[in-house]
Amino acid sequence: MDKMYLGIDIGTSSVKALAVSRERRVSASGKYPAGTSATEHDPKMLLAAVKEAIQGVLSQGVSPEDIGGIGMDGHGPSIVFIDEEGRAITPIVTWQDRRAEEEMNTLRSAIPGFMKDATSYEAKLLWFYRRYPELFTSGHTAMYPKDYVFFCLTGRRIMDHSTASTIAFYDYQKSSWEACEAFFPKDVMPEVIPAYSEGGRCVTPYALECGLKESTPVYPGGIDAFCEIVGAGGFSESIIVDGSGTSSCLSRRVPVVPGVKRHVLPDSALIQCSTNCSGQSYKWLGRLFDKEDLDSLQDKIDTSEPSGIIYLPYLIGERAPIFDGRATGLFFGLTLDTKKEDLLKALFEGVAFSLLHNIETMGEGVQRIRAVGGANSSEKWLQIKANVSGITIEQMAEKDAAALGSALLAALGSGDYDEKSLGELVSINKVIEPEPGAHEKYLKFFEIYKELYPALKEQMHVLSRLKE
Secondary structure (H helix, E strand, O other): OOOEEEEEEEOOOEEEEEEEOOOOEEEEEEEOOOOOOOOEEOHHHHHHHHHHHHHHHHOOOOOHHHEEEEEEEEOOOOEEEEOOOOOEOOOEEOOOOOOOHHHHHHHHHHOOOOOOOOOOHHHHHHHHHHHOHHHHOOOOEEEOHHHHHHHHHHOOOEEEHHHHHOOOOOEOOOOEOHHHHHOOOHHHOOEEEOOOOOOEEOOOHHHHHOOOOOOOEEEEEEEHHHHHHHHOOOOOOOEEEEEEOOOEEEEEEEOOOOOOOEOOOOOOEEEEEEEOOOHHHHHHHHHHOOOOOHHHHHHHOOOOOOOOOEEEOOEOEEOOOOOEOOOOOEEEOOOOOOOHHHHHHHHHHHHHHHHHHHHOOOOOOOOEEEEEOHHHHOHHHHHHHHHHHOOEEEEEOOOOHHHHHHHHHHHHHHOOOOHHHHHOOOOEEEEEOOOOOHHHHHHHHHHHHHHHHHHHHHHHHHHHHHOO
């Protein structure tokens, strides 16, 4: 029997674990308690969920002896600090936290070309330093959640090279955090190694409590959206991977060029754009229509015709392509004839417009979109995305593509697989083509979509400040 490779996906609302080989695929999850904050997570809660997910896989007949390696991935930009003993000394502040707006403005003024918003890792680091400088003591380390779990399994403080390349303070060519010194001591930043390199082995009491075999190799993997592109088989430049859950990340593999973040795969870079509120928009509408089954409401949607209502999915601000933490959501075009299903359809369209808005910034030559993640389970939504973008969409069989991708990186790092053979572990569930004539109709409404934010930006900011 082939070895199995285990991927651990640190999500915003749960942890997923997936063990894969040519013959088998076994998955399990670890849940966070109900009411868990979207912006702060308890590190102990995270470790309990990881343990639950790993043990869930092992309980399904996967022996620890079968696991040839473990890969990691997780949400970001999210941060937690550990002390010299390895104890977490802050909560995990997640990517949804936007309190570092003042720091964002400082960085935009100080770093040429820096356009990230208050959710960025750089802004979070500076926010902590200004308020809790004692965290930046020698022996302390700032970590992504996935790297914190990696540390708890191996005892090593590392970050993968692709994640580091997304941080403005890291000089990829020199493998240096020297730029941190303009803002805070660089000693809190971890060692950087390739995503697919063995970074350590399971040697800690926590690793053994999870049921893992001692000395099992562990690979650092990468940010969840980076690993999703691997799990979706996005090895070609002609493919964009749309990973949609709470938020959406579009990812495209490209050749290495200066200034572009590195991919988790060897000798490649990655273009990535994010929509803050995709699946979360759907959940929000579900809370408003609490007596309505949104899944049944989808049956009333005709995807071939636009709704005539424009939805801006900026419920928690927006990242790409506008990078505005004060942007707000909007339904535009409501009338007395508007029905519940019209609002749901407009919501689907608005997220699809955001997708196309980002695709326009990602270069030419895109031939297919590969769809993964829970929010891409809806065929109606995928059909609207195909109609809006005019691009064929392939719904992948494995929705938890990030966990699969981190497992595949471990397989690649082990030497048992190359990129071609990794592709054999990825499969398509359904192909969705744009409906005839629909793309042209949707483009007219897309132009209105793009005009609304610039026209309303100033008022959005005023309104946001009035609510403070």
